Amino acid sequence: MTSLTDPPKESFRLGMLIYDTRYRSLTIQVVALIGFMIFAAWLINNTLYNLAEQGKNVAFGFLSDPAGYDINQRLLDYNSQSTHWRAAFIGLLNTLLVACMGCITATIIGVFVGVLRLSNNWLIARLMTVYVELFRNVPVLLWIVFTMAIMIETLPAPSDFRGENPEASMVLFDTVAITNRGVYIPEALFSNGLGDLPILPDRENPSCQPGEDGTLGDDCGVFQISLDLLLIVVVFGASLFASGLIRKRADRIQNETGDRPNTWYLRVGVVLLPTIAVLAVLGFHLGYPELKGFNFQGGTHLRNSLIALWLALSLYTAAFIAEIVRAGIMAISKGQTEAAAALGLRPNRIMNLVILPQALRVIIPPLISNYLNLTKNSSLAIAVGYMDITGTLGGITMNQTGRELECVLMLMLVYLAISLSISAVMNWYNERVKLVER
Amino acid sequence: MKKTVFVGVLALAGMSASVAAAGLLDEVKTRGKLNCGVATGVPGFAAPDANGEWQGFDVAVCRAVAAAVLDDPTAVEFVPTTGKTRFTALASGEIDMLARNTTWTFSRDVDLKFDFVGVNYYDGQGFLVRKDLGVSSAKELDGATICIQTGTTTELNLADFFRINNMSYEPVPIETNAEGQQQYLAGACDSYTTDASGLAATRATFEDAANHVILPEIISKEPLGPLVRHGDNEWADVVRWTLNALIAAEELGVTSANVAELASAPGNNPEINRLLGTEGTLGEMLGLPADWAVKALSVAGNYGEIFEKNIGETTPIGLARGLNAQWTSGGLLYAPPFR
Numbered sequence: 001m002t003s004l005t006d007p008p009k010e011s012f013r014l015g016m017l018i019y020d021t022r023y024r025s026l027t028i029q030v031v032a033l034i035g036f037m038i039f040a041a042w043l044i045n046n047t048l049y050n051l052a053e054q055g056k057n058v059a060f061g062f063l064s065d066p067a068g069y070d071i072n073q074r075l076l077d078y079n080s081q082s083t084h085w086r087a088a089f090i091g092l093l094n095t096l097l098v099a100c101m102g103c104i105t106a107t108i109i110g111v112f113v114g115v116l117r118l119s120n121n122w123l124i125a126r127l128m129t130v131y132v133e134l135f136r137n138v139p140v141l142l143w144i145v146f147t148m149a150i151m152i153e154t155l156p157a158p159s160d161f162r163g164e165n166p167e168a169s170m171v172l173f174d175t176v177a178i179t180n181r182g183v184y185i186p187e188a189l190f191s192n193g194l195g196d197l198p199i200l201p202d203r204e205n206p207s208c209q210p211g212e213d214g215t216l217g218d219d220c221g222v223f224q225i226s227l228d229l230l231l232i233v234v235v236f237g238a239s240l241f242a243s244g245l246i247r248k249r250a251d252r253i254q255n256e257t258g259d260r261p262n263t264w265y266l267r268v269g270v271v272l273l274p275t276i277a278v279l280a281v282l283g284f285h286l287g288y289p290e291l292k293g294f295n296f297q298g299g300t301h302l303r304n305s306l307i308a309l310w311l312a313l314s315l316y317t318a319a320f321i322a323e324i325v326r327a328g329i330m331a332i333s334k335g336q337t338e339a340a341a342a343l344g345l346r347p348n349r350i351m352n353l354v355i356l357p358q359a360l361r362v363i364i365p366p367l368i369s370n371y372l373n374l375t376k377n378s379s380l381a382i383a384v385g386y387m388d389i390t391g392t393l394g395g396i397t398m399n400q401t402g403r404e405l406e407c408v409l410m411l412m413l414v415y416l417a418i419s420l421s422i423s424a425v426m427n428w429y430n431e432r433v434k435l436v437e438r
Numbered sequence: 439m440k441k442t443v444f445v446g447v448l449a450l451a452g453m454s455a456s457v458a459a460a461g462l463l464d465e466v467k468t469r470g471k472l473n474c475g476v477a478t479g480v481p482g483f484a485a486p487d488a489n490g491e492w493q494g495f496d497v498a499v500c501r502a503v504a505a506a507v508l509d510d511p512t513a514v515e516f517v518p519t520t521g522k523t524r525f526t527a528l529a530s531g532e533i534d535m536l537a538r539n540t541t542w543t544f545s546r547d548v549d550l551k552f553d554f555v556g557v558n559y560y561d562g563q564g565f566l567v568r569k570d571l572g573v574s575s576a577k578e579l580d581g582a583t584i585c586i587q588t589g590t591t592t593e594l595n596l597a598d599f600f601r602i603n604n605m606s607y608e609p610v611p612i613e614t615n616a617e618g619q620q621q622y623l624a625g626a627c628d629s630y631t632t633d634a635s636g637l638a639a640t641r642a643t644f645e646d647a648a649n650h651v652i653l654p655e656i657i658s659k660e661p662l663g664p665l666v667r668h669g670d671n672e673w674a675d676v677v678r679w680t681l682n683a684l685i686a687a688e689e690l691g692v693t694s695a696n697v698a699e700l701a702s703a704p705g706n707n708p709e710i711n712r713l714l715g716t717e718g719t720l721g722e723m724l725g726l727p728a729d730w731a732v733k734a735l736s737v738a739g740n741y742g743e744i745f746e747k748n749i750g751e752t753t754p755i756g757l758a759r760g761l762n763a764q765w766t767s768g769g770l771l772y773a774p775p776f777r
Contacts, residue, residue: 054529054551055551055668056551068594068597068598069593069594069597069609070596070597070600070607070609071609072608072609072610072611079601080594080597080598080601081601149620152620152621152624152626153624157624157625157626159571159625180624180625180626181583181608181610181626181627292581293580293581293582294571294579294581294582294583294628295581295582295583295608297581304626305610382588382611382613383613385588385610385611385612385613387611391588391611395522395588395589396588396589396593396611399521399522399525399588399589400589400593400594401545401549402525402545402546402549402550404526
């Protein structure tokens with residue numbers, strides 16, 4: 001009879017860290033980590049040493065000083081006496097604005113082009129190929145500068161709109177002025193507006209004392225939210241929610257009886273009527289741009305720097321997205337299309353109900369990195385004088401205060417935060433649309 | 439070792455180590471070349487000519503320093519800098535001196551750690567507009583769209599001017615003079631603002647220069663001058679006194695035509711003798727040969743000659759001496775005595 005004996009226990013020897021494959025990879029990692037930390041410490045130490053040598057210190061106090069410069073596109077109240085903090089924040093909002101607008105347009109164009117590139121129509125498919133190859137093979141900076149140059153050189157100046165026989169005139173029933181300084185579109189105004197809600201108001205601030213008409217000054221609070229806008233958003237959101245309930249009910253009935261009740265008029269009514277009612281109560285009307293003095297006054301001014309940056313970034317990124325969409329669609333086997341067609345679905349519905357939902361799982365991950373690219377590319381804004389955060393914090397503030405290290409560090413942190421947020425949101429979305437496989 | 443590696447790493451952040459404490463004067467002599475930061479292209483002040491040779495009023499200062507130190511006015515590496523990159527270039531040691539219409543301000547001198555060695559052009563900020571705009575004063579620019587170079591003092595002056603006068607404006611930030619010119623000519627901005635000298639230089643390049651005017655208001659003081667890094671006083675002295683030599687030479691009547699003759703033997707004006715090194719040891723004190731000023735003056739003559747040749751009234755730029763005349767003729771140029 002044989003008995004099982006435990007294998008002899010080897011005592012641990014130092015040499016095993018290198019020669020024993022069980023430990024070797026761990027050893028290498030630890031050594032590499034220590035090396036990396038020493039390198040980082042050396043880098044930081046070096047920075048501080050050399051800054052001290054130059055007589056400079058790392059301090060962020062300058063951010064509370066008045067900025068002293070003006071910014072043309074401000075989403076919040078700002079003037080040249082505001083702090084560098086606020087200038088940076090205004091720049092950040094401008095970055096986010098162009099990034100959001102760019103991502104949305106790029107996605108729409110990209111999906112269209114991607115689908116059309118697979119079209120059976122020879123001409124359309126070739127045209128889309130030309131578009132994709134043209135845009136993704138030329139640096140985006142050139143597209144930005146090119147778009148801006150076209151806008152500046154070909155569009156009429158505001159002074160051309162003046163006089164008896166003006167060289168240029170407003171379009172769309174005299175409501176939109178397209179000039180080489182940007183596009184002026186009608187703005188939403190409310191005759192019975194509710195005023196603004198100051199966020200974090202400082203009671204000591206004189207502008208927070210209600211004036212004769214009961215309104216607060218523009219400087220009150222860190223920023224102000226338009227109550228009109230807030231109300232409209234809340235009502236519209238509630239309407240959408242109600243519309244969602246109607247849809248769920250229709251789904252339930254369909255599941256139970258097989259017949260889907262016709263609800264589109266109910267849903268349209270639920271979404272539109274309350275919002276229209278609110279707009280009517282608030283006295284909604286449009287303010288049209290008018291040529292006064294040097295420029296058009298009134299209306300919303302979309303500066304040509306914003307338009308050029310937005311268009312160029314969208315068209316450039318859309319070319320990449322189109323390829324991603326095409327790849328996603330082609331990843332779905334032809335059998336799916338044929339099966340759907342056998343069930344009697346029309347090509348449109350096959351695309352919307354069968355192909356695209358499955359393609360999304362291939363499309364979303366590379367789409368994330370294209371959104372990130374677009375956002376980071378928006379830092380080329382200075383080429384056309386768009387005041388994004390690179391232009392304010394990383395441009396004028398850095399240059400006027402000479403605090404390069406601080407400004408660049410902050411700038412890097414901001415872009416890091418934006419990019420990680422986009423990734424987080426898109427990953428969450430990816431989790432939702434991912435196919436649940438059995 | 440510590441420093442050399444560091445330069446590469448921190449250059450990313452727009453910073454870098456200070457240059458070794460061994461004098462920059464010796465370094466320039468050993469290198470045999472002066473690295474001089476200039477503008478990216480302002481006609482009359484610093485711009486390459488048809489042959490690619492840098493020419494201009496600021497360029498002349500670089501050449502004079504190169505001649506005084508290296509005995510060769512062509513031994514200059516011109517580094518074009520924008521309003522944004524100029525200070526980083528100087529602080530990092532990429533250039534030895536900056537002669538790029540840069541305004542002498544407190545914070546640049548004290549906080550940014552530079553030494554302004556003097557003023558070679560007393561300027562002020564002005565506005566350029568089209569004649570057909572019908573504007574005769576900067577106070578009438580309420581609501582106008584104004585092109586402005588970012589990262590300059592003019593940007594802050596503009597904000598102050600409109601704030602003080604309770605007017606509004608739409609700033610269009612641009613990166614270089616060329617971009618500003620393009621936007622202004624296309625009518626994307628009503629007015630272009632920068633130093634009045636720069637405006638005159640820019641206007642000179644327009645095809646229809648007569649249709650543009652510079653408004654009478656000068657809204658700021660802009661003393662423009664060459665600058666060097668803080669902390670190397672010997673080098674600062676060399677640049678400072680080369681500039682002073684150009685200015686003093688005009689006052690003393692030393693020109694490119696007569697400098698060789700005056701320097702050949704001591705004359706009866708002791709100050710000229712000291713300036714030209716035929717008497718005393720001023721050159722030695724600077725660490726330069728005795729005839730350093732002769733070499734500097736032989737390049738393009740004295741301050742007045744440089745002015746007339748590059749930006750004076752006979753040139754397309756057509757600037758009057760104005761504040762930049764010698765103190766003896768009612769201007770502000772006043773070189774300290776050479777003794």
